[in-house]
Amino acid sequence: MNVWLNFLIESLAFGAVFMYGSTGEILTEKAGHLNLGIPGIMCMGGAGGCLVLNIIGGWNLPPVLVVILGVMGALMMSMLMGLIYSFLTVTLRANQNVTGLAMTTFGVGLMKVIMSKLDPTVYLVGPKKIFRWPFAERTDALQYLGVLFFVGVAIAIVASWVLYRTKVGLRLRSVGENPGTADAVGINVTRYKYLATCIGSGISGLGGFYCIIDYMASQEAYLSLEAFGWLSIALVIFALWRPHMTIIGSTVFGFLFSCSSYIANIEWITVTMAAKPLLKMLPYVVTVLVLIITSIRNKRENQPPASLGLAYFREER
Template sequence: MLATFIQRAVMQGIPLLFGATGEILTEKSGNLNLGIPGIMYVGGISGVIGAFFYENSLAAPEDANAFLAISIPLLCSILGSLVMGLIYCFLTVTLRANQNVTGLAITTFGVGFGNFFGGSLIKLVDTDVPSISLTTTSNFFRTTLPFADSTGWFGKIFLSYGFLAYVAIILALGCSFFLNRTRGGLHLRAVGENPATADAAGISVGKTKYLATCIGSVIAGLGGLYYVMDYANGVWSNDGFGDRGWLAIALVIFVMWKPKSGILGSILFGGLYIIYLFIPGLPLRTQELFKMLPYVVTIIVLILVSIRNKKENQGPQSLGLSYFREER
């Protein structure tokens, strides 16, 4: 029972980890990207579009090539997320638009984009069920290690996931190392704390913001791809993501902008999100209340961090503020 709960919590938390890692990298540059839910949505639908046309090009499911079945949706997801990141950067860095408004607009656009093309693909398959099933592609994404089933609870907790789950953990650890142990990470944090000082020191503020935000958007988009191809078994249905994008943003605050802490934080959030499924006899109203737990925990942590008011637990000083070089 416990092993099953932890396994489900990890699977639920991986999309949040992708989203939170991407947002932490973005926010460390001073950009507050509230468009993460929309970017994750676009990352998911872009991968679905690539997988859909690849599967339809096959004479039979047995003809599928593992490399193409994985690389085509992966590249489509990366491209879609990258375009969304570029749009956000163009508006907020180049045109200096308000970051909060732009982020919310990106989320609205991303969800609308996903629902439009998702609905279009559903009409193409002419199915009675309002969803698309990409089982062939999903099977490749969900392939686990061959000896996972023979190692009992250990295999169930640590080895029973598709490769994207391990990619999420590696990216979180890599992001933590980059931010804290490299010169590039130091420059990025300097831009996020005080862009005027970083500019005076010869660091390109615009380039740093563009790179951090676009790479962060790509990482977040992979969370959408994981959700569809792994967690949802290759089934796309409009508005199926729920509030996972917002949970990823809440996770950033919960782990206090520390990517490494996001690994355990995502599992905790995933567990809190599904714990009601493991409590027998809960009425529907109470189940909905349990889904609020990750947000309640985030609010409590935010209050405690604000009371302690330690610099290392705060976000970047220039977070959400546009940089005007003329005012330096």
């Protein structure tokens, strides 16, 4: 494959990490909660999945079952983090920003402790047999876009359909826009907030698992997860709080983030060492530009939920 095709495939595969994280964050924000704990949740999802794979590594299980158990481990750990966040911000009505930052600090630290105790020769071997397509040739693009990439695309599409084409999605969006009105018409606000946050956390956690096991497939992959988590939150703004837009946005982010590596390989382009950090700033610059443009256009459908970041006090409705 030539350098441009490699560049495109790398952008798609890299962007899937952001796609998982931002899709989960969109579900949470649609319920009115700004979860700045996504980086920590992605870290814990990756650590939980790798922990399960390390435990079952010597059991000689079928590769498909190994992957399923790993995914379940990632989901359980990340959804547990989401449940803790929900309890603190929904039930106890703690400040969402402070709680999210605390969850990130806790998640990143605990992940580093867990991953330092695991054997990468165990948790990185089994899943490789099933994360790639058995019918694809060795040089086929499908060998670089694993099964979990397409699972992430499917999750983004399904999440968008649920939000905008079902009663559940309509009720969830109403909770994020005006929880008092939603409560008055009989919608269980607390239930929807808990479900959206826990499910969103589970999806984000899969992004961390995908990054470590499938995309990077290396022992050092977990060291980059925190930065990817913050980029996932930025992608929510780029996608205008629409899950299906994360597919496009994540590809753009992956493209921009890969520029520093691939542009240097193009013969007629000279990239100095000082320019590489500037290229890595591109995703954040684009996010700021999108935020400015959406603010100028001031369309309601391009704005965040009206009650985003605000605790709901039922007695004040």
